[in-house]
Amino acid sequence: MKVHKGRLFVFLLLVVVILAVVATTTTTIWGTITKGLDLQGGFEVLYQAEKGQKITTATLNDAASAIRNRIDIIGVSEPDITIEPPSRIRVQLAGVKDPKKAREIIGKPAHLTFRDPTGKQILIKGSDLKQNKAKVDYDQQGRPAVVIELKDAKKFEDLTKKLVGQPMPIFLDQTMLSSPVVQGAIPGGVATITGSKTVEEAQELADLLNAGALPIKLKEVQSYSVDASLGAASLKESLKAGLYAILLIFIFVIGYYRLPGFVAVLTLISYAYLVLLVFSLLHVTLTLPGIAAFILGVGMAVDANIIMSERIRDELRHGKSVPVAIRSGSSRSFLTIVDANLTTIIAGIILIIFGTAGVKGFAVSLIAGIIVSFITAVALSRLLINLLVRSNLFKQPSWFAVREDEISDL
């Protein structure tokens, strides 16, 4: 029979293109995938609004944006702040050098209050301050202080007039910052808060006031922090495990299925590549369990290849020729693969609808994996194997790991 060099050429071209694309762009794609805290170090805190306050999605959003402003003070790039209604806010900061400091700044409610001499009654509160007007200055003795501006200058003047000769303590949350004695009515709506020991401390207070007070009281209910060195080690370990796993699978599949096995390996490489691409496009945050699921996904993606290869071998054993066996083998396995995958996708959709954040993320990766696996294992496999067989080079059943004596005469 005539060997079709053209088909073989197309096959080789496809293989070279796939491998070249994978080899040259994987590193770039890998770089664009967000890695979770467990892989690059950082910390996560889950805040819950304390009971007894009115919590709505709007107040949660306000609190989240106040937290975002505060993170800008620390200067972390790409903080991940999500609200989890009804009452939680999750803050994830990757690659923070000083997590302790960061948590202090985020967690402070930062309610600034001016109180009456007893310290009990609140006269002026944070919302009376002009936004973004707090700045560092120095008092007469050259000590650092924070100067603030008030929205209602008249109100402040009246208050101070009443309190002449008495202290008017200034509190940040429940801590008294200073307790200046009012010397006389203060016009102009400008007040000075002393009590900071260093310029840095004063600057931090000014920044906090500018960032805005948290509209609700939050408490830390859960936290998780990973040193960068440990994250890097986890990443390295899991990638090593993945490499071994994938190599083992490749050797096994080629050793057992020969030609279809080789095609399966090509489709698995495409599968792994495309899943990473989907992760990158959907902005999926890759965590350690995510990597594990991805590696396992490769193992599962082989299933479609195995189902098809087994079908083809069945047909060959029934005495069909290689091209016929491939045609009927792949069409008969098609519905099986559709049913098996659709059931899993249905389960995945339910998990997205009913699951919490973590479960949802998992389900999204699961479904993405199945769809990609379906495309590569069915469409790409068929294309590749047909090209090979139609080149008339691989006509012997032995290429499909079927021995002559297994073939029935029927």
Add this chain to the structure above:
Amino acid sequence: MTYKFDFVKRSKLFFLLSGIVVVLSMVSLFIQGLNLGIDFQSGSRLDIAVGKKLDVEKEKKILTDLGYKHPNVRVGGAEQDLLIFRTDQVLSKEQVQKIKGKFSQIHKKEIGIQEQVVDPIIGRELAKNAIISVLVASLAIIIYVTIRFEYRFAIAAVISLLYDVIFTVGMFSVLRLEVDVVFIAAILTIVGYSVNDTIVIFDRIREQVERIQPKKWEDLVRVVNEGLHHTLVRSINTVLTVVFASVMLYLFGGESISNFSLALLFGLISGAYSSIFVASQIWIYWKWHSMKKGKEKLAS
């Protein structure tokens, strides 16, 4: 293959075996429960990267010297280089810094620490949510498979799915392995795999039903045995590839995912087993029961 294993003939044996497994799992769950990780119990967990050749007693003493009486520690990590310290008290940032400082000082190098502080309510919510999701997903699977196949296949598939979940959770209870939030992800993976595996076999059995048109018990046995034999190589090979993956993850993947990998290993093997010895066997008896009933109706 000349030797043909009669799966149906041995079904009673496997029902017994599966039954024992379920009972043992349940008993263990009732008596000793699960070794709940930090995610489900309040407190702190520190993973301290001390380094290779770590001497537990020596490290333990560092913690005792810091005032933690009888610290609950164990060694973990792919290279046994992690000291895992769990306590039911919620450690403050200062306390963690102090521990880190002490370890760094004694080992004369910067020690990396992974720190986790948890309110158990969140873990429990997640678990509750996952259980509800699995149940609703089971229902959806039943509906789909009933439409595409028939209800007996659907319910048998879901029973075998639940068997896999019970087996995996049971093994974790019997072996006292720690269960954390990641374990939930492992269970969900197992559910997906188990259904997938069962459907492939049922698809083949259905094909045999159409071909053979069973009338007698012997026909049904042939249908199921042939269906299982046709898919046996595939079942074994598929479970092998996922077992390769989970064993490698277990051996080399590091401390944080070792239990996750182990759960997958249990669940995936159970998934392959239950598709053949639970799901298919339930189906054949149920089908035969319905066929007998149908005949009686016809006779009367």
